Amino acid sequence: xxxxxxxxxxxxxxxxxxxxxxxxxxxxxxxxxxxxxxxxxxxxxxxxxxxxxxxxxxxxxxxxxxxxxxxxxxxxxxxxxxxxxxxxxxxxxxxxxxxxxxxxxxxxxxxxxxxxxxxxxxxxxxxxxxxxxxxxxxxxxxxxxxxxxxxxxxxxxxxxxxxxxxxxxxxxxxxxxxxxxxxxxxxxxxxxxxxxxxxxxxxxxxxxxxxxxxxxxxxxxxxxxxxxxxxxxxxxxxxxxxxxxxxxxxxxxxxxxxxxxxxxxxxxxxxxxxxxxxxxxxxxxxxxxxxxxxxxxxxxxxxxxxxxxxxxxxxxxxxxxxxxxxxxxxxxxxxxxxxxxxxxxxxx
Amino acid sequence: xxxxxxxxxxxxxxxxxxxxxxxxxxxxxxxxxxxxxxxxxxxxxxxxxxxxxxxxxxxxxxxxxxxxxxxxxxxxxxxxxxxxxxxxxxxxxxxxxxxxxxxxxxxxxxxxxxxxxxxxxxxxxxxxxxxxxxxxxxxxxxxxxxxxxxxxxxxxxxxxxxxxxxxxxxxxxxxxxxxxxxxxxxxxxxxxxxxxxxxxxxxxxxxxxxxxxxxxxxxxxxxxxxxxxxxxxxxxxxxxxxxxxxxxxxxxxxxxxxxxxxxxxxxxxxxxxxxxxxxxxxxxxxxxxxxxxxxxxxxxxxxxxxxxxxxxxxxxxxxxxxxxxxxxxxxxxxxxxxxxxxxxxxxxxxxxxxxxxxxxxxxxxxxxxxxxxxxxxxxxxxxxxxxxxxxxxxxxxxxxxxxxxxxxxxxxxxxxxxxxxxxxxx
Numbered sequence: 001x002x003x004x005x006x007x008x009x010x011x012x013x014x015x016x017x018x019x020x021x022x023x024x025x026x027x028x029x030x031x032x033x034x035x036x037x038x039x040x041x042x043x044x045x046x047x048x049x050x051x052x053x054x055x056x057x058x059x060x061x062x063x064x065x066x067x068x069x070x071x072x073x074x075x076x077x078x079x080x081x082x083x084x085x086x087x088x089x090x091x092x093x094x095x096x097x098x099x100x101x102x103x104x105x106x107x108x109x110x111x112x113x114x115x116x117x118x119x120x121x122x123x124x125x126x127x128x129x130x131x132x133x134x135x136x137x138x139x140x141x142x143x144x145x146x147x148x149x150x151x152x153x154x155x156x157x158x159x160x161x162x163x164x165x166x167x168x169x170x171x172x173x174x175x176x177x178x179x180x181x182x183x184x185x186x187x188x189x190x191x192x193x194x195x196x197x198x199x200x201x202x203x204x205x206x207x208x209x210x211x212x213x214x215x216x217x218x219x220x221x222x223x224x225x226x227x228x229x230x231x232x233x234x235x236x237x238x239x240x241x242x243x244x245x246x247x248x249x250x251x252x253x254x255x256x257x258x259x260x261x262x263x264x265x266x267x268x269x270x271x272x273x274x275x276x277x278x279x280x281x282x283x284x285x286x287x288x289x290x291x292x293x294x295x296x297x298x299x300x301x302x303x304x305x306x307x308x309x310x311x312x313x314x315x316x317x318x319x320x321x322x323x324x325x326x327x328x329x330x331x332x333x334x335x336x337x338x339x340x341x342x343x344x345x346x347x348x
Numbered sequence: 349x350x351x352x353x354x355x356x357x358x359x360x361x362x363x364x365x366x367x368x369x370x371x372x373x374x375x376x377x378x379x380x381x382x383x384x385x386x387x388x389x390x391x392x393x394x395x396x397x398x399x400x401x402x403x404x405x406x407x408x409x410x411x412x413x414x415x416x417x418x419x420x421x422x423x424x425x426x427x428x429x430x431x432x433x434x435x436x437x438x439x440x441x442x443x444x445x446x447x448x449x450x451x452x453x454x455x456x457x458x459x460x461x462x463x464x465x466x467x468x469x470x471x472x473x474x475x476x477x478x479x480x481x482x483x484x485x486x487x488x489x490x491x492x493x494x495x496x497x498x499x500x501x502x503x504x505x506x507x508x509x510x511x512x513x514x515x516x517x518x519x520x521x522x523x524x525x526x527x528x529x530x531x532x533x534x535x536x537x538x539x540x541x542x543x544x545x546x547x548x549x550x551x552x553x554x555x556x557x558x559x560x561x562x563x564x565x566x567x568x569x570x571x572x573x574x575x576x577x578x579x580x581x582x583x584x585x586x587x588x589x590x591x592x593x594x595x596x597x598x599x600x601x602x603x604x605x606x607x608x609x610x611x612x613x614x615x616x617x618x619x620x621x622x623x624x625x626x627x628x629x630x631x632x633x634x635x636x637x638x639x640x641x642x643x644x645x646x647x648x649x650x651x652x653x654x655x656x657x658x659x660x661x662x663x664x665x666x667x668x669x670x671x672x673x674x675x676x677x678x679x680x681x682x683x684x685x686x687x688x689x690x691x692x693x694x695x696x697x698x699x700x701x702x703x704x705x706x707x708x709x710x711x712x713x714x715x716x717x718x719x720x721x722x723x724x725x726x727x728x729x730x731x732x733x734x735x736x737x738x739x740x741x742x743x744x745x746x747x748x749x750x751x752x753x754x755x756x757x758x759x760x761x762x763x764x765x766x767x768x769x770x771x772x773x774x
Binding site for chain 2: 052053081082083084086087088089090092093094096097098100111112114115119120122123138139140184185186187188215216218
């Protein structure tokens, strides 16, 4: 019923416009329409979004992805369908139900769904899938031409933030130490910390960056403990890269009157002690990928990189206690990163 | 219920054991109480749905269709193959239709219900011995860990043998895990609620360690992902119904039914079961009758852990095929097992039916099955939790009601028992 209505609406629009994005279920995203510059209508495009077990109200990754889908719905008029996973046993049924219902694209949130995405993509070769924060070059993916990996160059925005943290430590004086609290030592965590450390050195050569891992993304007390240790060693700015666990690290910063830096989404609402946040624009990745589907430009089998240039990563709200010249310096670094004059390392 | 030991009334001057109170709750309930409990929970759930501005009837219909139980409405004349033979027999439902939405949903419901049967039995069996096994979760995880270890190594083993080895060792691991709590209870009287909770956390942290970054059982394909290696093809359970790639219903479902039968048989047709129940009704009376209470505490816990361990194994070998840190952290199958046992009144049929109910609830309220027009997906997950919680609340409440009821009756009947005893009973 719904799709018939959508088709009718599309038919009406088609009087003057190309009704883009149709026939997408036919196979690996159309490489034929790449020349199109105008944004096509997404009336008959269906995009599904499958959360991991963190669910959509996690105030982090999944929620951000949902916001991106909602923005794409408003902007392109496409039909979005968020589907929540509550247990591991939901992954495969969620993805396969969307594929079976003929969705043009099903986006899986996060590495937890990698196996299930691979299974569904193999089983439904005519449907398109995307997976957030995971490379399709990594196992279990082989050469599925219908899966796109949505990856983030978070080393770039972390580099900017590292620069700012270095400058703040310099202004504060005393021991030139800043720190980062990571969750589980994964490449997706280390990429933040690598950029942060390099950026700090770029703007403040004397600064030393302490790095600790909680081996956990949930338990706040563990991250708090690590952050308190780092503060005892002189850290003036604490960068959390540990999801929910990292809230404990920010709490420690507040308690000891130090700066904290949020991660993934803008965490400035946590208090005046938040210097800024290293924002992974998961919403932007979902939005841009949905746009690609609407325009018929979806490219399976590849990784899409979201970086400073396409606003896939960015810097959150900056504390108003930061002097303007520091912000200018940081933006200078940003321009240099975009132009390729500076390179942010991706590994420690 | 016919044994002399079944008397629930404690002798005057003695504190009634938890088992005696529990027996009261079992005896008076019968079939009506659990059904009423569930109906009441759904009714109150409906009021809440109404309060959120949705139509409870369409919402419940949608949930019901999501469970796949509507598959049974399509009655006709069909054939079903008898396992391990080529023979076909008449069957009222079309099992050859494995692809339709209803069939797929039903497969998923039964797939979720399968481990719930095992963890439900783990709680129920200990209950029948007067023990409250909160450790189903830990026993399930230990079973799953051993199953994934056996299933992903020993690749040369013949398929059938590999499956038997994986399930057998997982069962043994679960039994040992729960046996620790049983042993502590038997030897030094350490309360099983405390020790099983502690064992849950030990299992949790072992899981975090072994599958985590650099852990001994972490996969060697993608070191950034804290997940075990995959179970090899030969250790995977055969799929009974549905698409093997898309979590079809696996052999574990039949094992769950077999476990229900075994549970009933052990309790009602063996000396061991008789002793376990005798200890459950009254440890003192059992000891007086020459039954070793300590031995039965240990055995009851070990058998409980055996069930939960198999539950973990069939999940791994049936559809999950790997176990990750997040699975260990996020799983709650063992805890839902407590609700399953409580609602099922610790009987085999009760546990089977309430596992089906909880499995259906988990699957029916999944957002893929709920049309967003009918009920927002954002709220659907909470609806499951709410109905689960209401079921538990009413299970607890009807114990209270039954207790009050029995008290009123006792007061009416004759010589009141001394007040202090009643105080202690609460």
